[in-house]
Amino acid sequence: MEDLDDPIDGAHGRWVRLARARGESVPFTIDGIPVRGHAGQMLIAAILAVRPDFGCLPPDRRSRAGFCLIGLCQDCWVRLADGRRVRACTTPLEAGMAVRLDPSDESW
Amino acid sequence: MSSDPLVVIVGAGPAGMAAARTLVEGGLRPLVLEKGPTPGGRLWQRPATVDFERRLPGHDPDRAERGVSDFLGIVDRIDWYPGTTVLDATRDRLWALGSDGVIDQTPWDALLVATGALDRVVPLPGWTLAGVYTLGGAQAALKVHGCAVGRRVAFLGTGPLLWLAAAQHLAAGAEVALVADTSHRLGALPALPDLLSDPQRLALGLACFRIVRRAGVPIRLGVRAAIVEGNETVRAISVESRGGRRHFTCDAVAMGFGLVPQTQLLDLLDVPFDLVPTSGLWLPRTDRSGRTPVPRVYAAGDGARVLGGDAARLSGERAALAILEDLGRPTDPERVARLERELARQERFARGLARAFPFPAELEARTDDDTVVCRCEGVTAGAIASAVRTFGRHDVNAVKALTRCGMGRCQGRLCGPAAARIAARAAGVPLGEAGRLRAQPPIEPLPARARCMVTEPNG
Amino acid sequence: MNGARSRLRTEVAIVGGGLVGCSTALHLARRRVPCVLLEAERCGAHASGVNYGGVRQQGRALAELPLAGRARRIWGRLERLVGGDGEFRATGHLRLARDEAEAAALEGWIREAARYGVHGELLSREALRARFPWLGEGFAAGSFSADDGQANPRLVAPLFARAARSEGATILEGRTVVAIERAPPGFVLRAEPELELEARVLVNAAGAWGTRIARLLGEELPSEPIAPNMLVSEPLPFRIEPNLGMAGPGIYLRQVPDGSVIFGGGRGTVDLERRRCRPSFATSLATIGEACRVVPELARASIIRTWAGIEGRTPDDLPIIGPSPRMAGLFHAFGFSGHGFMLAPAVGAVLAELILDGHSATSLAGLEPARFAPGSAAAA
Ligand SMILES: Cc1cc2nc3c(=O)[nH]c(=O)nc-3n(C[C@H](O)[C@H](O)[C@H](O)COP(=O)(O)OP(=O)(O)OC[C@H]3O[C@@H](n4cnc5c(N)ncnc54)[C@H](O)[C@@H]3O)c2cc1C
Ligand code: FES
Numbered sequence: 001m002e003d004l005d006d007p008i009d010g011a012h013g014r015w016v017r018l019a020r021a022r023g024e025s026v027p028f029t030i031d032g033i034p035v036r037g038h039a040g041q042m043l044i045a046a047i048l049a050v051r052p053d054f055g056c057l058p059p060d061r062r063s064r065a066g067f068c069l070i071g072l073c074q075d076c077w078v079r080l081a082d083g084r085r086v087r088a089c090t091t092p093l094e095a096g097m098a099v100r101l102d103p104s105d106e107s108w
Numbered sequence: 109m110s111s112d113p114l115v116v117i118v119g120a121g122p123a124g125m126a127a128a129r130t131l132v133e134g135g136l137r138p139l140v141l142e143k144g145p146t147p148g149g150r151l152w153q154r155p156a157t158v159d160f161e162r163r164l165p166g167h168d169p170d171r172a173e174r175g176v177s178d179f180l181g182i183v184d185r186i187d188w189y190p191g192t193t194v195l196d197a198t199r200d201r202l203w204a205l206g207s208d209g210v211i212d213q214t215p216w217d218a219l220l221v222a223t224g225a226l227d228r229v230v231p232l233p234g235w236t237l238a239g240v241y242t243l244g245g246a247q248a249a250l251k252v253h254g255c256a257v258g259r260r261v262a263f264l265g266t267g268p269l270l271w272l273a274a275a276q277h278l279a280a281g282a283e284v285a286l287v288a289d290t291s292h293r294l295g296a297l298p299a300l301p302d303l304l305s306d307p308q309r310l311a312l313g314l315a316c317f318r319i320v321r322r323a324g325v326p327i328r329l330g331v332r333a334a335i336v337e338g339n340e341t342v343r344a345i346s347v348e349s350r351g352g353r354r355h356f357t358c359d360a361v362a363m364g365f366g367l368v369p370q371t372q373l374l375d376l377l378d379v380p381f382d383l384v385p386t387s388g389l390w391l392p393r394t395d396r397s398g399r400t401p402v403p404r405v406y407a408a409g410d411g412a413r414v415l416g417g418d419a420a421r422l423s424g425e426r427a428a429l430a431i432l433e434d435l436g437r438p439t440d441p442e443r444v445a446r447l448e449r450e451l452a453r454q455e456r457f458a459r460g461l462a463r464a465f466p467f468p469a470e471l472e473a474r475t476d477d478d479t480v481v482c483r484c485e486g487v488t489a490g491a492i493a494s495a496v497r498t499f500g501r502h503d504v505n506a507v508k509a510l511t512r513c514g515m516g517r518c519q520g521r522l523c524g525p526a527a528a529r530i531a532a533r534a535a536g537v538p539l540g541e542a543g544r545l546r547a548q549p550p551i552e553p554l555p556a557r558a559r560c561m562v563t564e565p566n567g
Numbered sequence: 568m569n570g571a572r573s574r575l576r577t578e579v580a581i582v583g584g585g586l587v588g589c590s591t592a593l594h595l596a597r598r599r600v601p602c603v604l605l606e607a608e609r610c611g612a613h614a615s616g617v618n619y620g621g622v623r624q625q626g627r628a629l630a631e632l633p634l635a636g637r638a639r640r641i642w643g644r645l646e647r648l649v650g651g652d653g654e655f656r657a658t659g660h661l662r663l664a665r666d667e668a669e670a671a672a673l674e675g676w677i678r679e680a681a682r683y684g685v686h687g688e689l690l691s692r693e694a695l696r697a698r699f700p701w702l703g704e705g706f707a708a709g710s711f712s713a714d715d716g717q718a719n720p721r722l723v724a725p726l727f728a729r730a731a732r733s734e735g736a737t738i739l740e741g742r743t744v745v746a747i748e749r750a751p752p753g754f755v756l757r758a759e760p761e762l763e764l765e766a767r768v769l770v771n772a773a774g775a776w777g778t779r780i781a782r783l784l785g786e787e788l789p790s791e792p793i794a795p796n797m798l799v800s801e802p803l804p805f806r807i808e809p810n811l812g813m814a815g816p817g818i819y820l821r822q823v824p825d826g827s828v829i830f831g832g833g834r835g836t837v838d839l840e841r842r843r844c845r846p847s848f849a850t851s852l853a854t855i856g857e858a859c860r861v862v863p864e865l866a867r868a869s870i871i872r873t874w875a876g877i878e879g880r881t882p883d884d885l886p887i888i889g890p891s892p893r894m895a896g897l898f899h900a901f902g903f904s905g906h907g908f909m910l911a912p913a914v915g916a917v918l919a920e921l922i923l924d925g926h927s928a929t930s931l932a933g934l935e936p937a938r939f940a941p942g943s944a945a946a947a
C-alpha cells in the first residue's frame with residue numbers, strides 16, 4: 001500500500017492511507033513544523049497521517065487519538081495557534097492552519 | 109407572510125432527509141438543522157472525497173450521492189442549516205450553535221428529532237489507549253477519509269457492523285489482525301426466521317462473514333473476555349473464548365457492541381423512557397408513527413430506535429406524515445399503512461439481529477475494578493462500586509454525582525449504560541433500578557467564545 | 568398490611584434531607600436523641616447536593632457571622648465529624664470591586680467583620696494584577712479572605728446523611744410530608760407513601776418548600792423559590808486557586824484541582840409543584856459572557872454542562888432559623904437565600920442546642936422567624 005502522506009521526522013503517523021484523496025494538497029503546521037494534508041479532509045485525518053496522537057488533555061492526561069469520529073466522544077480536541085480549540089474530527093483542514101499539540105506551551 | 113406552523117427537523121441523516129422531503133410535499137417549509145457540513149448523516153456521510161480501487165461491501169457511493177443530491181434538490185423549499193448543532197431544547201424553543209460560532213434560537217411548533225446513534229462500548233482493560241476506536245469511527249476513517257486507523261486493526265464486539273466494518277477494511281486492502289465476536293454462531297439459528305424477513309440484508313451479512321473467512325483472518329466467536337494491551341498506545345489484544353486465551357499483535361482496535369440512540373434532546377423535552385430488558389438500554393417512548401407522549405415532539409431513525417438505514421428513511425417519512433396528520437393536513441392512508449407494514453418488517457429483522465448478536469451483559473457487569481469506565485474523567489469500575497457501597501446509592505445519577513463518572517466532555521454518552529450496569533451489580537439490584545443518566549444542556553460542548561445573536565432578558 | 572399506614576413515634580421529626588436537615592439529625596443523634604428525618608426524594612437531591620460549593624464568610628450580612636464563624640470551625644474538621652473532608656479546601660475567597668463605590672463597600676465590610684474576628688485583606692488594582700495574573704481588566708480593588716474556601720456539595724450532602732445514619736438517626740427517603748397536625752404536646756406528620764410520624768418536636772428544614780411546610784401549621788413565613796443557574800467548563804490546567812465573587816451583583820467562579828471551572832450567576836426556571844428546575848440557556852450565555860470578562864482566558868474553553876438547583880429566598884435575603892414565635896416545639900431553618908451551604912453544618916448544631924438545652928451560645932439575632940411574625944417587634 002502506498003503511503004501518500006509524509007511523516008514528520010522522528011514521529012510516525014497512526015493512520016494508513018488506503019484510497020487516493022481527491023482534495024488538493026495543502027500546507028499546514030503542527031507545533032510549527034510544516035506538513036501537508038488534503039483540503040476538505042477533517043483535521044483528525046490530516047494530523048494522524050503524520051502523528052501518532054494529539055498529546056494529552058486534562059484531567060487524566062492520557063494520550064489521545066480520537067475515538068468515535070462523529071463529534072460525540074470529545075476525545076479529539078486540539079488547539080490552534082490563534083487560541084481556538086477545535087474538535088479535530090468535525091473541523092475541516094484549511095490551508096495554513098497552525099495546530100498546537102505540545103502541552104508545554106499550553107496556557108488555557 | 110405565511111403563518112404556516114414551523115416544523116423543525118434536527119439531523120439530516122436518512123431519517124431527517126426523508127422527513128424533510130415528505131413535509132415539503134405536504135406543503136410545509138421545514139427548518140432542518142444538521143451538525144455536519146453536509147447532509148447524509150452516518151450512512152451517507154461526506155466528504156466522500158476518496159476513491160477506492162475496489163467496491164466495498166455494503167458501501168454504495170452512488171446511492172449515497174443520489175440520496176444526498178435528492179435532498180439538495182429541495183433545499184430551496186426548506187430552511188437548511190448545515191454545520192448547526194442543537195444544544196438545548198425547551199417546549200417552545202431550540203438553541204443552536206452554528207459553524208460560524210454564533211448561537212441562535214428558534215421557536216418551533218413541531219419538532220422531529222432524528223439525531224442518529226453512537227456505538228455502544230463495553231469498558232475493557234486498555235480500551236482508553238490511543239489506537240482504540242469505535243467500529244463506527246474506524247468505518248468513518250475508511251469511508252470518509254480513505255484511511256485505516258492503524259497498520260493492523262483488530263475488530264472486537266458484536267453485531268452486523270462488526271463484520272461489515274471488518275469486511276470493508278479487507279476489501280479496501282487493510283490488514284486485519286482479528287475479528288472477535290462475543291456472540292456464538294449457534295445463537296444465529298433461532299434468529300433465522302426473523303432475519304429472513306430481509307433477505308438482502310441477511311445476504312450482505314453472510315457475504316461479510318465469508319469475506320473475513322476467505323481472507324484467512326483469525327476469527328473468535330463466543331468471546332468471554334478481552335484485554336487491549338499496550339502502554340499509551342495499542343500493541344496487542346488478547347481475547348478469551350472457548351479455545352482459551354490468545355494474543356494478537358495489532359496497533360489499532362475497532363470495537364462496538366451495537367448502537368445507542370442519541371436521545372439527549374428528547375430527554376430535555378421530558379419524553380419518558382423505558383428500559384428494554386434485552387439490550388439493557390433505555391429508549392424514548394415512541395410508537396411506529398414516531399409520535400412521543402409529549403405533544404408536538406416526534407422521533408425517527410436511529411435516534412429513536414436502531415433499525416438500520418432503510419428503516420431510518422421510512423420512519424422519517426412516517427413521522428413527517430404524523431406531523432402532517434396532527435396539523436390537520438391531508439395524508440394518504442394507503443401510504444401510511446404501507447410504511448407501517450414496511451417498518452414492522454424492519455422491526456422483525458432487528459429482533460432477529462438482537463437475538464443473533466445479543467449484548468454481552470455479563471462482560472459489562474464483570475468489568476474489573478481497575479478498568480476505566482468513564483474515559484473523560486478517568487473513573488474506574490472500582491470507584492463506582494465503592495461509591496455504591498459506601499453511600500448505599502445505586503441510581504446512576506447519584507453515582508455520577510459521587511464519582512464524576514459521566515460528568516466529562518462527552519456527557520456520559522459512552523459510559524452511561526455501563527456505569528448503570530456496574531452500579532446495579534454492586535448494589536445487587538436489577539439493572540432498571542440504576543436508572544439512566546439524565547441529559548443536561550448543552551448536549552454538546554459550548555465554546556465559551558460563541559457569540560449570541562439574541563438579546564433578551566434572562567430567564 | 569393492606570394499606571394500613573405504618574406509624575412511627577420519635578422525639579424529633581425533621582422535614583427535609585438537605586444539609587440542614589441532615590446536620591440537625593447528626594447533631595441530635597450524637598446526643599443520643601431519637602429523631603426521624605423524612606425526605607421526599609433523596610438526601611441532597613436539591614440545593615444541598617447541587618449548589619456552587621462556595622464556603623465563605625466574606626461578604627455575608629453581619630447577622631450571619633456568628634453562625635458562619637461556628638460553621639467555619641466545623642468545615643475545618645469535617646473529616647472527624649462525618650468521615651470525609653467533602654473536598655473542602657481553604658483556598659481563600661477573592662471578592663472583586665468594579666468601581667470605587669464597590670471598593671469602599673469591601674473596605675467597610677472588612678472593618679465591620681473584624682469585630683467578629685473575621686479577617687479580610689484589601690488589594691489594590693496593582694496588587695490584584697500581581698497576585699492573580701489570570702484576572703481580567705477593570706477591577707478597581709479586591710478583598711481577599713484567606714480562611715474562606717470551597718467544597719464539593721455532591722459529596723458533602725451524602726456524607727452528612729451517612730454520618731447521621733451511623734450515629735443512629737432514622738433517615739427515610741422517598742417520603743413526602745403532605746399534612747401536619749398539632750397534637751399537643753407534639754405533632755403528627757402524614758407522609759406519602761403511607762407513613763404517620765408522631766413527634767414532640769418538629770424541625771422544618773424543607774428548603775424552598777419551607778414556606779409551604781410552615782403553612783401546613785398555619786404559620787406564614789415568606790420565601791419564594793429561585794433556581795440559581797450553574798455551569799461547568801471542560802477540565803483546564805489548574806490556575807485559579809481562590810473562590811471568586813463580586814462585590815456587587817454578578818457571577819461567582821472557582822476551579823477545582825481536577826481542572827473544571829465551576830461558575831454561576833442568574834437564574835434558571837423552577838416548578839415547585841413538580842419539584843423540578845432547569846437551567847436557562849439565555850442565562851447561561853449571559854453568565855458565560857460575564858465570566859469571560861472576569862477570567863478572559865476562559866473564552867478558550869468549552870462549557871460542558873449546566874444545571875440549576877431549587878432554593879428558597881426570603882424578602883431580606885437572610886435565612887429563617889429558630890423557634891416558631893407561636894408554637895412550642897416547632898423550629899424552622901429554611902430560606903437560606905442562596906448561601907446556606909456554608910452555614911448548614913453549624914445550623915444543625917445550633918438547632919440541636921435550642922431543642923435540647925433551650926439556648927445556644929451562637930447568636931441567631933436577626934435570623935429568627937419572629938421577624939416576620941405579624942405584631943412582633945422584630946417584624947416592624
Ligand atoms: C457507526 C455506524 C455505521 C453504520 N454503517 C452502516 C453501513 O455501513 N451500512 C448500513 O446499511 N447501515 C449502517 N449503519 C446504519 C445506518 O447508518 C443508520 O441506520 C442510519 O444512517 C440512521 O439514520 P438516521 O438519520 O437516523 O441517523 P444518522 O444518519 O446518524 O443522522 C443523524 C444526523 O443528525 C445529526 N445530529 C445529531 N445531533 C445533532 C444536533 N444536536 N444538532 C444538529 N444535528 C445533529 C448528525 O450529525 C447526523 O447527521 C451504520 C450506523 C452506524 C451508527
Ligand atoms: S473522535 Fe470523537 S469527537 Fe472527535
